[in-house]
Amino acid sequence: MPESLTLTGQAFLAHLDEWLANLPEKTLEEAAPIPGETAVFSVDLIKGFCTIGPLASPRVNSIVPAAVALFKRAWARGIRHIVLTQDTHEPDAVEFGAFPPHCVRGTAEAETVEAIQALPFYPEMTIIEKNSIHSGLNTGLNAWLENHPEVNTFIVVGDCTDLCVYQITMHLRLDANARQLQRRVIVPAGSVDTYDTPVEIARAGGFFAHPGDLLHATFLYHMALNGVEVVGKIV
Numbered sequence: 001m002p003e004s005l006t007l008t009g010q011a012f013l014a015h016l017d018e019w020l021a022n023l024p025e026k027t028l029e030e031a032a033p034i035p036g037e038t039a040v041f042s043v044d045l046i047k048g049f050c051t052i053g054p055l056a057s058p059r060v061n062s063i064v065p066a067a068v069a070l071f072k073r074a075w076a077r078g079i080r081h082i083v084l085t086q087d088t089h090e091p092d093a094v095e096f097g098a099f100p101p102h103c104v105r106g107t108a109e110a111e112t113v114e115a116i117q118a119l120p121f122y123p124e125m126t127i128i129e130k131n132s133i134h135s136g137l138n139t140g141l142n143a144w145l146e147n148h149p150e151v152n153t154f155i156v157v158g159d160c161t162d163l164c165v166y167q168i169t170m171h172l173r174l175d176a177n178a179r180q181l182q183r184r185v186i187v188p189a190g191s192v193d194t195y196d197t198p199v200e201i202a203r204a205g206g207f208f209a210h211p212g213d214l215l216h217a218t219f220l221y222h223m224a225l226n227g228v229e230v231v232g233k234i235v
Helices: 010-021 064-077 141-147 164-178 199-205 212-225
Strands: 038-043 081-087 126-130 153-159 184-188 229-231
Touching: 010 212, 038 064, 038 164, 064 081, 064 153, 081 164, 126 141, 141 164, 153 164, 164 184, 164 212, 184 212, 212 229
Parallel strands: 038 081, 038 153, 081 126, 153 184, 184 229
Antiparallel strands: none
């Protein structure tokens, strides 16, 4: 039998803490040297993950101001490709076998958060609806990528770090690898997050625990292992 993770994982957890604490910063000019070749992707910054419904999380809601500030700066820099991929579930979504029903099409939960809707250039953003945690499966994402071959830099913000954010960053990164495309995928750690379900609450409720800090850090690290540029923030 392998040794207990409480023994074998300590060295890595210390390394992970150090790695996360020392993530570099990147200026927007460094991240997007050519605005016309850059896109900002926002994943699931919708009411059902931020303010209302069974999956709403204060942790996730707390990243909205940073994302909005980045959108404003990106627009001012001349970046016109801002894409929102958002849960818009069917009422009988198969995914509801794993998660409580959430963000059903036509409900308030599926709406973009108000802080983004209030941006004057919100009507110019592209919304891609999705029925799973993967933005590239049975959605308009791949068609968007094919229709915008000039875009080679993708800045990704949103939630959840270990679920929908991880899936879209890996999709963008692995699609580029498979097709020999020079593509940058950049994730500012301060503009993504995930929810937290402590062990004691999970045990009492009979569901899976979800340590937010640990999974946030671990999945950022795994993105970096696969060639995603993980930075502390874009300044």
